[in-house]
Amino acid sequence: MRHQVQLQIGPVALRVGSQWAGPIKALTRLYEGYPEPEAPCDFTVRLEPDKPWRRWIRPSVAVGGDYRLPGSVPLALRHGLLAAELGMNLQMALGHKRHLLLHASSVERDGRALLMTGESGAGKSTLAALLGERGWRLMGDEFALLDLDDGTLHPFPRAISLKNGSIAMLETEVEGRRLGPRLDGTPKGVIRHLRPNAGAIAAMAERAAPALILFPRFGADLAPAVRKVGAAEVFVRLTQASTNYVTLGERGFDALTRLVVSTPARAIDYHDTANALALVEGLWADLAR
């Protein structure tokens, strides 16, 4: 690989190699301030041309690495940063087995963690990013890592992937140098990456006990609502939100049942972000022990 960068993110050391310089430059800038990774690396991402001539002619980036998805569509070179981020997601989703992985965002306050999980577009990344600028510590926006032995959550503070409407919201709240390039015309619309703040980066090894699980749902015409979610439903929804529950066997079962039995859970519907943030703060005050 002509160009490479190595990153330590929470408990995971990742290396990204690329046949083009651009994606590595963008990745290095986005992750400025992250600590030196602990060798050897846990996972490898490769950004390569899917056919040899695609290195130069209408260059397109195939996402490869230790794990790959057969049949995935290559991205244009100008979206190389996105390809790198997708590559890292893929390695974690398919290869990481040291913790139970939940597709959820997480933020911490006073040593306790809030977990938010739900469908794409439900707003868990945006809410986590905003909470991270309002006195909470961002632990992660894509993956929450549940310890298999003691039930705590490990931070995994990757750059937050902001889409479409959320971009403007955060652009007004954070310094420009924490934002990656604006990527138009991606398969998911417009994307911009946001680097977690210095506090989140400095605390990337500090775990927190889960204290509240939320299932947010966003809709422009949704009446705001809060609903208690029963333990069985939480359990099933979390197994669906986990890429590695099935492979973890008994330890995964124990860890997830322990989480579900000991952590209150609510579903919240909202149409307005400010309203959602107020709901979250209120529920945290009432329920998080």
Added chain:
Amino acid sequence: MSSAAHMVVRALRNPLSAERLSEEQWTALLTAARAESLLGSLADRLRDLNLPAKVSQILADARADAERARVQALWEAEMARRALAPLDVPVVLLKGTAYAAAGLAAGVGRSIGDLDILVPRDRLAVVQQALLSAGWEWVKEDAYDDLYYRRWMHELPPLIHKDRDRMIDVHHTILPLTARPTPDAAAMIVDSVALGDGLRGGGPLDKGLRILAPADMVIHAAAHLFADGDLAGGLRNLWDIDRLLREYGDRRHFWRDLAWRARRHQLRAPVARALRLAASLYATPVDEVCAGRRRWNDALFERRLLARSGWGSETNLALRLGFYIRSHTLRMPLPMLARHLWIKARQS
């Protein structure tokens, strides 16, 4: 210049040599091992060594992972047994699941993918029906692929279980029907061994499931190393052969059996080459008569097997293409191949 794959082979062959590796070398070694599906086996070989903490953790994770995969693979075999038990058909486990079920060294640390079973060709229809009734469904929906599988390949089209989401491949012989060597599958089934006759490793699989006789197991592995692939992932296959030969090599008449059966199944040359490559790469003790004299192109095979970089990519494109074309011509006579490739091209 030695590739990362060389490092993998060296570490497997001589575990102590791994104690001298630098951090960069570890990253390359682990990546290449993973790419060759040898990380679990490597983790087992290096189990008792004094290694840096991070490395030990990664290897411990790999061992735990292999163990969980083993449980799930053996369960898949058990569910197939339950579905097929009423039929009174011999069901012979193949490849990784067989090694794990029989507690063989070749099964340790092995990543097991689909369940592969061998059944008599004349019972295929009832076996298919029983599996479909027990919750398996077809994977490939295309009529042409279906025809390809049934008429020309050596297995039913792939089936996947609708709840467990795991695949089963039902074979009726060990090589495609269109390939030139035509092994005698019926003989392999007759000579198969019931699990539970000297079963090691315990488990529920002591009623009704079978594995190939030792020599046939080696022959099957060798057949697939050469005749069924472009050698991608060949190091894994060759390691299985090394483990099998070390397990069975001291048994009375094993080498004589191996030579005789290989000739019967028209696979003497692939088996001999497999023995030579195992001896060369893994220092496997082999019988010299069975292995035969080194051929000029053994070196090409070795280079192909070792064409893996420390970033996990396959190297040596020209060599790889040569083997890919060769693997297809082995499976099908030329006119058939042309037709097949043309139809596939039209589909895409």
Added chain:
Amino acid sequence: MAGPRFTADPPDMMRTVELDGLTALFHLPSGTTHILAPPAPQILAALADGPATAPTILARIRRAFDVEGPRRSGGQRRSGALAVLETRIAELEAAGLVSRL
């Protein structure tokens, strides 16, 4: 006619956690997780005493949970309950938690 005899793995081969009226069950031999509703957990508990036919399983469950009720149309109720039980047993068989001897 009693029908086939069923068997299940012993209780120490399963981990169960009660969640809100349902049972989350981890089956060690297969590594699979199931969410069970009554009477499925009760069927498995009944089989802990050894292999049994469907009518025997029903009797064991009734004994364990003291479910007799008024004997008014006892015959009809019992055969209705048996039919339901047989359906649940078939589901447990498909899931791999119960097999027949």
